[in-house]
Structures are given as structure tokens and as C-alpha cells.
Amino acid sequence: MTQDTLSEAEYDAITDAAAHWCMRLHAVDCTPEERAAFEQWRDAHPLHAFEYDAMLEIWDVAEHLPRPEPVIAPPASKPASTWRHYAIAASVIALALPLAAYTGWNMGWLPNSYQHFEASDNVRQVTLKDGSQVELNLNTELTYSNYKDERxxxxxKGEAFFTVSHDLTHPFVVKAGEGRIRVTGTRFNVWMYEDQVRVNLVEGSVLVASNAALPGDGVRLGPSMQAQFRHGDYRPQISQTYANDNSLAWRSGKLVLDNLALNEALPLINRYLSNPLMLADASTGAIRVGGVYNIKEIGSLVNSLPKVLPVYLTRNAEGNPVINSMPKHLPKT
Structure with missing residues (x-):
């Protein structure tokens, strides 16, 4: 068959098959024979791979859906993760069925719209379905889902600046790492690298929680305030930002290092690198670095470090560049 001659029934059959394979490949009892059969199906027509990739994005949304407590516990022979996969798979299939999706929307379980955005080599500005504007820094990926009770x-991964459309009855929630940022309409920036998250508020107010599983709405930020947290933090660390704060310089294509210790500067540098810089030891991390750099040319910053700092570069077993402080020479006797 060719894509030009597919009937509606054939399209529906491909969608159903993509949902089936998405469920099976995530199941704990999926066999090597099934995986081989999936690869054969996927390669049989370009639309198969397209529909399967779309199902994977829906699966990602379903991973975050709230689940009601089961009335009857599943049999002991079925591991909990298996039952969770079945529940997610049901959501995947439901999104392919209009009536089930409508019911899921009214119950607040399923979104009525979903968007996925990535920025790799260039800063990108996108518009969400609710009209909110988002600027994506390099190497950034995010998804947007519109639910009945919240956006x-x-x-x-990466960093994004949000200008959120005001809607008191429909809060806007950003999940980053283990935490969340909750707003109704404001302008703010979220930076994330590994397990570290930093939130800078420009206008309005936001509630920041360092762990979405903890009770409460979090700590409220006002304009020119910053919150930072990482894995395991019970509460975010709050600080004041000033007029000369450079954390949003990326919107102009710049990374500004304002006399930072290397151990503070490396997370800012590394999120632009495919092979992150490492520190040889704590004393090397205390060396300070400054300057203004083009975010598209951070690789040149790595090579220039030995020219501006008392350091030299080596590579570890994984191929990552390692910064070493120059040895101190013994005084002459």
C-alpha cells in the first residue's frame, strides 16, 4: 500500500497497531520474538514508524496521569509495575478513541491537547495552545499538555523562559526534576541541569516546590527572586537577584560567568556540552573564572581555559575533559 491511497480504515488500523506495539514493548513480559515482529512491522511502511513515535509521546504524557486507588488489589503474581504499564497503555488507547478521550478529559485524567518542542542548535520561540509564549535555550526539550483543571x-532538559497567559481558573504548572512551579500568569525562567533546578521570577508570582510529592504548594517567589533546589532538598533555597543579574543572558545568545568558582560555573557550561567538563579535585574547583561567551561556541571556552587559568586539560576513561590545576613548584633552595 502507498500513503496516498490509504483509506480511513487503514489509517485507523495502523493507529491501533501502534498503540498495541507501544503497550507490548513497555510490558515486562515482552519477548525477543515480539520485538523482532515489531521491527518488521515498523519498517514495512513509513507511516508505521510515524504513528509509533506519536504513541510514544502519548505514553510519556500518560506516565504523569493521576491514578485513582484500585478498589481491589491486583493478584500477587502481577508486579505493580506491570499493572501501571497496563493503566498507561489504557490511556494510550483511550487517546486514540474520541469517546474515551472525551470521558478522560471530563474526569481530568487526559489532556485535550499535547505539544512537544525541542531546540538543539538555535534558541527557539514557540506558542503553546493556551497562547503562552516560551523561549527555548539550546539543547532544551519540553512538552505541554492541557488538562481540564490545569495547564x-x-x-x-535545558532551559526555558515562560510568558504565561493569565487564567486564574486554569493554573500553569511546570514540572522540572523532582519539583514543580505553579503560576496563573507571569514571566519566569527555569534552568535545569542533571538534578539541579533554578527558577528566576521576572514578573508576577510563582509557587516553587522542590519535591512535587511533598504536601503543600511550595514557597512563593516575588519579582527579582530566585529559587534553587536539587534532588533530596525538602525546600528550595531562596535568594534575591539584582539589576546586574546575568542568568537570562542566554536570551541574547550569551553565557556570562561573573567571577565564579569553577565548581559553580561547570553546571552552567556543561549543559551546552555533549561531553561535560570534570574537575580533578576540590582545589581545582575553587579556581575562579569570568567572561562573556557565545552560547553556540561553548566548545571554544573549554579549549581556552588553559590560556586564561592556571590549569591544564586531560581526559578520563569515559573521554570527558578533566580540568587539573597546575602543580605548585617547590621554592628554590
């Missing part, structure tokens, strides 16, 4: 963004 939900998951920042998977």
Missing part, C-alpha cells in the same frame, strides 16, 4: 509543562 502542564514538563521540562525534560
Amino acid at each position: 502542564r509543562v514538563t521540562l525534560k
Whole structure:
């Protein structure tokens, strides 16, 4: 068959098959034979791979859906993760069925719209379905889902600046790492690297929680305030920012290092690198670095470090560049 001659029934059959394979490949009892059969199906027509990739994005949304407590516990022979996969798979299939999706929307379980955005080599500005504007820094990925009771963004990696459309009855929630940022309409920036998250508020107010599983709405930020947290933090650390704060310089294509210790500067540098810089030891991390750099040319910053600092570069077993402080020479006797 060719894509030009597919009937509606054939399209529906491909969608159903993509949902089936998405469920099976995530199941704990999926066999090597099934995986081989999936690969054969996927390669049989370009639309198969397209529909399967779309199902994977729906699966990602379903991972974050709230689940009601089961009335009857599942049999002991079925591991909990298996039952969770079945529940997510049901959501995947439901999104392919209009009536089930409508019911899921009214119950607040399923979104009525979903968007996925990535920025790799260039800063990118996008508009969400609710009219909110988002600027994505390099190497950034996020998703947007519109639920009946809230608008939900998951920042998977990178950094984004949000200008959120005001809606008191429909809060805007950003999930980053283990935490969340909750707003109704404001302008703010979220930076994430590994397990570290930093939130800078420009206008309005936000509630920041360092762990979405903890009770309460979090700590409220006002304009020119910053919150930072990482894995395991019970509460975010709050600080004041000033007029000369450079944390949003990326919007102009710049990374500004204002006399920072290397151990503070490396997370800012590394999120632009495919092979992150490492520190040889704590004393090397205390060396300070400054300067203004083009975010598209951070690789040149790595090579220039030995020219501006008392350091030299080596590589570890994984191929990552390692910064070493120059040895101190013994005084002459």
C-alpha cells in the first residue's frame, strides 16, 4: 500500500497497531520474538514508524496521569509495575478513541491537547495552545499538555523562559526534576541541569516546590527572586537577584560567568556540552573564572581555559575533559 491511497480504515488500523506495539514493548513480559515482529512491522511502511513515535509521546504524557486507588488489589503474581504499564497503555488507547478521550478529559485524567518542542542548535520561540509564549535555550526539550483543571509543562532538559497567559481558573504548572512551579500568569525562567533546578521570577508570582510529592504548594517567589533546589532538598533555597543579574543572558545568545568558582560555573557550561567538563579535585574547583561567551561556541571556552587559568586539560576513561590545576613548584633552595 502507498500513503496516498490509504483509506480511513487503514489509517485507523495502523493507529491501533501502534498503540498495541507501544503497550507490548513497555510490558515486562515482552519477548525477543515480539520485538523482532515489531521491527518488521515498523519498517514495512513509513507511516508505521510515524504513528509509533506519536504513541510514544502519548505514553510519556500518560506516565504523569493521576491514578485513582484500585478498589481491589491486583493478584500477587502481577508486579505493580506491570499493572501501571497496563493503566498507561489504557490511556494510550483511550487517546486514540474520541469517546474515551472525551470521558478522560471530563474526569481530568487526559489532556485535550499535547505539544512537544525541542531546540538543539538555535534558541527557539514557540506558542503553546493556551497562547503562552516560551523561549527555548539550546539543547532544551519540553512538552505541554492541557488538562481540564490545569495547564502542564514538563521540562525534560535545558532551559526555558515562560510568558504565561493569565487564567486564574486554569493554573500553569511546570514540572522540572523532582519539583514543580505553579503560576496563573507571569514571566519566569527555569534552568535545569542533571538534578539541579533554578527558577528566576521576572514578573508576577510563582509557587516553587522542590519535591512535587511533598504536601503543600511550595514557597512563593516575588519579582527579582530566585529559587534553587536539587534532588533530596525538602525546600528550595531562596535568594534575591539584582539589576546586574546575568542568568537570562542566554536570551541574547550569551553565557556570562561573573567571577565564579569553577565548581559553580561547570553546571552552567556543561549543559551546552555533549561531553561535560570534570574537575580533578576540590582545589581545582575553587579556581575562579569570568567572561562573556557565545552560547553556540561553548566548545571554544573549554579549549581556552588553559590560556586564561592556571590549569591544564586531560581526559578520563569515559573521554570527558578533566580540568587539573597546575602543580605548585617547590621554592628554590
